[in-house]
């Protein structure tokens with residue numbers, strides 16, 4: 001968790017923002033309403049204080065009539081002021097003459113008057129005679145009070161008769177305290193409720209996004225790079241309702257998938273055309289090629305004496321037409337494998353096949369040393385015998401063609417974990433680094449004069465891979481200087 005919230009899920013962010021905002025608003029509303037309540041309760045207390053004063057004035061003047069003038073004043077005791085009818089409990093009074101407290105006291109619950117301490121007297125004596133009520137802390141059990149100078153004969157000098165009346169703030173504070181507690185509890189409950197409901201609502205609102213992510217992952221796993229592509233994955237209509245923001249993403253996602261599916265379909269169609277063209281062209285080339293070969297062979301065998309240079313030209317025509325026939329056959333085979341055309345599925349004994357293939361290789365390249373390691377029992381796979389033979393022959397031909405004379409070529413066959421594993425290894429110079437990356441691609445060959453002079457085309461390993469893959473197997477190559485090994489794995493059958 002980082003302080004800025006980076007890396008938080010959107011859900012968490014929204015819920016945290018909601019809770020924080022709600023807490024701020026609750027705090028603001030709570031503080032403002034508590035302050036307003038306190039102000040209004042204090043105002044009411046001040047009004048009560050005013051009533052209390054009018055009662056005490058009755059005591060001072062003996063009537064409720066207009067205020068008496070100073071000479072007719074009676075200096076009352078605080079007790080008398082407090083005992084005036086209707087005084088509320090907790091009311092306090094202090095009577096001062098010339099700034100000194102003559103008497104003071106407060107009414108308890110039972111209506112009895114109790115004396116005040118010297119400190120409390122001093123605090124009351126200090127209340128300003130400005131006509132406004134003042135809050136003061138009397139300490140001890142009395143606590144906070146609201147006090148007002150009710151009567152002053154000499155407000156400017158402060159040396160006349162002065163009566164201070166006070167009412168306790170305890171009730172106001174209790175009420176305010178209760179309201180604070182209630183507001184805090186309601187706010188806390190509201191915040192918890194908002195967090196829980198908010199989390200649910202946000203989760204519900206974001207669920208379509210999760211489903212979209214799952215769809216996107218499924219699309220990402222589809223093999224879109226080759227072959228016929230069925231891009232059927234779509235966001236369900238309910239999640240692609242473009243009236244909502246999330247739905248707009250879903251709709252855009254579906255549009256994108258439609259677009260990609262269309263593009264892939266077009267690519268597949270054009271690839272199919274190219275494959276079809278290569279297959280047709282190769283097929284069509286076979287007949288004229290065999291005619292060329294046939295005629296050149298015929299001319300060579302006719303026994304007619306032809307000039308040496310013409311004989312040479314004829315033999316070149318024959319050998320090149322043989323090579324071209326091979327090339328055309330390879331292209332045709334690759335085009336057919338690309339089409340995904342079914343291969344034959346016959347039981348094939350790889351053991352016997354490699355014995356034949358290695359002995360053929362020995363006959364064609366006697367300069368190399370050919371070794372064979374094969375189990376005594378047949379190694380059966382299900383497949384197309386001529387194609388599998390071509391796989392082995394291509395690997396052996398490579399070992400013969402791309403290594404110098406004297407190279408030892410070891411062909412090994414074994415059954416490992418339900419797979420027939422064929423390896424062809426040689427101790428030649430290794431595969432040219434320029435070709436290693438794309439070894440199994442079409443027309444991949446090292447750009448050396450040797451390759452060209454040997455008439456290599458670079459289709460051999462592409463055919464190996466296509467045939468092996470069509471058999472449900474795999475092929476790999478490892479090569480360092482002095483050790484090159486091709487490994488072919490094909491599921492074996494009992």
Ligand SMILES: Nc1ncnc2c1ncn2[C@@H]1O[C@H](COP(=O)(O)OP(=O)(O)OP(=O)(O)O)[C@@H](O)[C@H]1O
Nearest residue numbers: 398399402430431444445446456457458459460461
């Ligand atoms: N045993 C090997 N040792 C060294 N290099 C090799 C070996 N086998 C293959 N290569 C390299 O890999 C390249 C590709 O081989 P691939 O069989 O596909 O084509 P090619 O042999 O050149 O032509 P083709 O087989 O079509 O006549 C070769 O040109 C060669 O450079």
Ligand SMILES: [Mg+2]
Nearest residue numbers: 397398460461
């Ligand atoms: Mg080859």
